[in-house]
Amino acid sequence: MGRCALVAVLGILCWKGLCSSLNGGEDWGYVQVRPGAHMFWWLYYADSGSAQNQDLPLVMWLQGGPGGSGSGFGNFEEIGPLDRDLKPRRSTWVQAAHVLFVDNPVGTGFSYSEDIDGFATNVSTVASDMMELLRNFFNERSEFQDIPFYIFSESYGGKMAAVISMELTKAVAQGTIRCSFAGVALGDSWISPIDSVMTWGPYLYSTSLLDDYGLTDVSAAAEDVRRAVEQQQFQKATELWSVAETVVEQNTNGVNFYNILTQDPEQKLTSNPGENFISLQTRRHIHRLHGRSLSELMNGPIRKKLGIIPHNVTWGGQAEQVFSSMAGDFMRPVVDVVDQLLAAGVNVTVYNGQLDLIVDTIGQELWVKRLKWAGLPAFNKLRWTPLDDPTSPGLTGAFFKAYKNFSFYWILKAGHMIPSDQGPMALQMLKMITQQD
Template sequence: MIRTETSCRLVVVLFFIVNTGLSSPLSGKEDWDYVEVRDGAHMFWWLYYADSPSAHSMDLPLVLWLQGGPGGSGTGFGNFEEIGPLNRNQEPRKTSWVQAASVLFVDNPVGTGFSYTDGPGGYATDVSMVASDMLVLLQHFFKDKAEFQSVPFYIFSESYGGKMAAAISLELTKAVAHGSLKCNFAGVALGDSWISPLDSVMTWGPYLYTTSLLDEYGLAEVSSAADAVKRAVELQQFEKATELWSVTETVVEQNTNGVNFYNILTQEPDEGVVTSAGEDYISLQTRRHIQPLHSQSLSELMNGPIRKKLVIIPQNVTWGGQAEEVFSNMAGDFMKPVVDVVDQLLEAGVNVTIYNGQLDLIVDTMGQELWVKKLKWEGLPGFNKMRWTPLDDPASPGVTGAFYKNHKNFSFYWILKAGHMIPSDQGPMALQMLKMITQQA
């Protein structure tokens, strides 16, 4: 179902004001709805039109934001913790991406955030299925919002969202070429992305050792655990590899006193996750990587005032209520690489950007650089010959905030002092990067 009536949105905003006692959250225009992408599989999207004092919304690009997990909600975490117009406390965000682009959040895969499935057979099980579902949603979206068909359209992503973004971008490129979807696809940006899981896991030990977070004994233990993951991947035992990846994370935690996988400098006392006796690895990984995207305060916001504002959320649907099932159903696909997909995108002429946080562990920059060197793209030798260019931190002029390289249709941004969630850690630099990628700076 697709809702198009402006009056409906006005009623929703008025309902929000009356029933929550809060002020209308935005001066800009917004919309949201569900699309049934398969029988019983419902995906939720939320659009903020660009709200810039110097440009009309249709003169600015459209950005689709994809969260990680799988099972992390873009309409929740990406919106209120990273790039949306308001933060979790419903206060204006100075570094919101909405000032430079219209932003489309989609809760994907099905079962994430406010998206839901009517039964256990409705979950996606691999990135091909995720891409197919997203193509259905985008076909509906661009048909309903025809004014966006000519607007430059970018996909930005984070973590596992990058793996999904690569697959979605390839299918989108094919659909546009075949005429089954009309949009002006301008490029994809892969942030701290799970493109080559094994390259990430194999570099955890060296990265932690060089940052003084492992001693030589710990390095040996982490490397041994990572080697077990490698053997499983080489044998194409991908679900086993996902389980061994979880084991490797436990070895890392035990040897680092609970390092924070998302930012190695933000560890709090007793932050490490302790494995409960008899706990399966799916539940453990849900606590490690899904629950941090569903904090109690964010969950209260989404299932309270935001749910009331949106009105259309079914009574039996809880924001984040199916997140563990999302992750569980993707477990067999989790450790599979998609480097070949990035190669196909580059060869097709799609603008591809990699960006990574200096302090990220789970998708460390060392691992990202390893898989980039494996690309078969004809432009890679030219890219490798280039020196990077420093970028000033917009919040601290004269201080380096990032480095970047660009060659033909491929770019790489190294974001300093940022972990896994770059817009959250380094908001001004992330906004500057967005403007550069979308050719506004």
């Protein structure tokens, strides 16, 4: 898709068509992963002032939702070279890696489906689509085949990343994809949804955001979700999850699920009469990733810069259909997949923000402690190690511990979107995971 010309858009100079070079710049394109199903990717080549770029890893970033756009939110709000105002980001991950954003699943961001049958309904299809994209990417860009490749993720992106990583491990072993897969990092990830839901009440109560009555209400709503999950009624569980979130909001005066210390009156939601839960949850979770200013940027100057977006495709325009199509799979756990990854020797990292509610840390710790991984007893015996805040030496920014091919990072003063809340700490974590620090 590249055009070998120097173009200036939005005051940014970028090289197109640098498929044979690792020396800075960017590239983007589409891959048809199934008939009528098209996935968009955007690559930033590393721009390091202290290392040879060929020595730096390739990192793929997967956003949550499902339906949240990595090319938009992950790029301009979290780890890309520019922020939403198109100003340089000091903590961009491009300092330490080549960064690949993929709008995943089909229909997310600039990715699109030509018809309703093209949307994925489960993570197995999501993984199959990603295998097609990665097969194409590494075949077309052979310079990345021998560079360590990591998958980093956030929220529901972590659930997808776990399954994608397992399928990629198989594909590499079978020789159908040639790359140097080095590990997966699961950030505030929806690995065991019910463990998150069941710990909302205790977490909010312990932080003085629920009183006794509120704790009773939230716990009762969570129990309804748990029963549906135990009965394998996952579509119903997703609907009841939506109800439980409404109960949380009513009892906390609109707590921010993504950072309990940051309450934005404009983000408070009220259910519209007759509104179905899909529409409500899209407003509650997807629209916040597609805020008006970001949407205007992506559908305006960025769309013009990219130059390949079909005229009938709107950034984020199919997000609700993406979420709706995955609703029956949403509450299914993938803890067993994490166990499979660990047993296969894949490097797995879990990282979580202290102030995140929707995927709270105590819920993450619950499913980790139930892993069947042989190294878990030894991991549990370890004490964590404090990490200094990179911007404030002497002050603790995180804790971590690692044993063999598993590690866990507890990121302080961060919510669900860790790179947004604690960018320098997230960058340091990236370097540690990719063995640069």
